[in-house]
Amino acid sequence: MRNGFKAALLGTLAAGFLAGVGHAQSQPATPAGYQGAPRTELFNPALTTCIRDTSKYKKAPPYTIGFSNAGLGDSWRVVALDELKQGAEDHKDVIKKLIITDAGHDDAKQVSDVQDLASQGVDLMIVSANTEKALDPIVTRVMRQGIPVIMLDRRISSDHFVTYINASDPMMGRLWAQWIVEKLHGKGNVVLLGGQAGSSPSENRMNPAKEIFAQYPGIHILDTVYSDWSPVKGKQVMQAVIAKYGHKIDAVWSAHGLQVPGSIEAFVEAGFKPGEIPMHTTADVNGPLLEAIKYKVPMLEISDPPSQYRTAIDVALKVLSGAAVPCTYTVNSQISVTPGDETPSIKSDVPFDSLGLPDKPSNYLVTNDLGPTYDPTTAHTQYPH
Template sequence: MSESSKWNRRQALTTGLAGAAVAAGGALAPVNAVRAAGAASSLGYTGLPRTFLWNPGFNALVDTSKFKKPGPYIIGFSNASQADLWLVTFFQGVQWAAEKNAAKLKKFIVTDANGDPAKQVSDIQDLLNQNIDLLLVNPATADALDPIVGRATRSGIPVVTAARRVQTDDNFVSFVTASDTALARMSATWLAEHLGGKGKIVLLPGLAGASPAEMRLQAAKEVFAQFPGIEILDTQYTGWSPANGKQLMSAIIQRQGKAINGVWADSGLQGSGSVEAFVNAGYKPNEIPPHTGGDLNRMYKLAYEQKFPFCGIDYTPSIGISALGLALNVLEGVSVPKRLDVSFQIVVSEGDETASIKADVPLKDYVALDKPDDFIMGHGMGAGYDPKTFKAKYPT
């Protein structure tokens, strides 16, 4: 494969096409909503999202005709925080989509709770007081935001949750996700199978209380329970922080040392910190235990350069783009799925596929060596996207 071909392939994979329908000037078409969410790339996995196909539950289609009204619309977006690099990219994706759909918006009102659930409750109440037509929300925690989101729903305001959800299904119209359970099951299965079904591992989930972290941890534990030879040495919440991942793993290495056979991280944010802890502890590339964790380019770079066994699955931040498209569908009276699953790519280091987990794209073709370490993959905003210079214009 030529260098230019590798670049074109990786560009398609890392930028994603999940926001293509929105970028073209409209919300996701109702019939194609699931298929559009699955169009993660033109060269990698292009089928219906496995997050949809493999989910053991059912996914109802929600009749939104009662919310139909003429535009332009006032949409309130309540964001939990921009506390990590993934959240920054997600936040920018929502704003990017608002700009692309500015003609349909009278106002797009944005609030950010800085990770404080109490502030987010107050933010949402302020949005409700501004006569919004729809509430788009990324909840700080599932339990703390459930009552206020339920209050909005009971008042007749449709609610769309994105990336994170609240506890009660009846409190929102739709939840837009990349399936935390599918991501965790697949990454945990890869690690267990790579270890031959036996070994001592460390679990590094994200933020305690946040629905993605809790759902991923539960799903991963379900997988590891199927392998009696797998022993969990330690579980530490990291807040999706590279610094926390490094600090926590450094302490675990001091206690456990060479006994650690593998590390399951639900994101490359803390996963990258874990790898750096092993490097700093003097581990040679062939001594670093296998790791999981996607999203962060730094994680992909470390796996490529240090050559340890690796499986990366991005929880694509283009979820935010798809969520804005779905929100517009709701206000146009188009039926939407109760859960919209945005697809993801599976990335595996060369020669490290397992019986159940195959790569959509090999690590060498996915890592963005020309991009900064803090670049978040799968953003869906095109090849020119730069989080440091990003600006979006929309009605306020």
């Protein structure tokens, strides 16, 4: 694995102590950044943390694990699936089979997929839900059948699962918003550029961001648009927003980096010169990091590492061993801000200009931990199946 940009240090409170699981990220020659446990866990003001007793799920290996995937609609999910496969390969001594289904981002198909996995007698199921509400009834039913379910990256609307693994969507949403507020000194116009409407990562980042913005009367949300995590659609929706508001736009709060290249391209084609494009938020994706430097766009990067999918295999084995796990398993996120754009609340863990990879495509994820030769377009990750 590459040294440097490490964005998946896993923290968990269990059995009265803090444990960490880390994965080095695929960023060559980058200075090590924040290496502690997830800040969302350490800074949690609650007196107690929800811990799940999994002793009833304890059984002897080998195991058959099912994975119901929402789909492979963007580069993040392609890399994440390779991370999951690698995790199973890492533990092939105890994992007999990993059964993977792909719903193609269709709720009805995913409900059927979950039913099918349950009928195959899997020992544990990992689910990344296409939308929160549509998958809730079937996941709840599977749990009642006695099959433990881990929600990964995308959750259901209820808490009917063993644990939920993610990089803290509310943290990302709030920090992005707070940075924008502080950069604008509490006065300005913001466009919200969401991902997929109804998906938990988009909604659970956007709603907390709105709570931050609402505290500042001088901040006005001009428009809310959705990109389906696509740079193409991101460009289309932002072209319409720019045509309507033009230079009145002071900031673009984006729910991830996948759609940001399209947004910046829309501003460039609209005649915005370097230094004139509004500040953007981003995550994981190579293109925005390079474009921020090229076009002098103030930018805040908070990683949502796809390596959480490999972590899901580690957590699955904990559950099947009967070990207690937290109700929410939070992976660590690195923070990086373009030079000169730090604010009182937002500081860089790693230098921003060290993150982008000029020799990689725009949609390349700099936060994978699959090694320096990994290429998602040619990778054929081995795993037990």
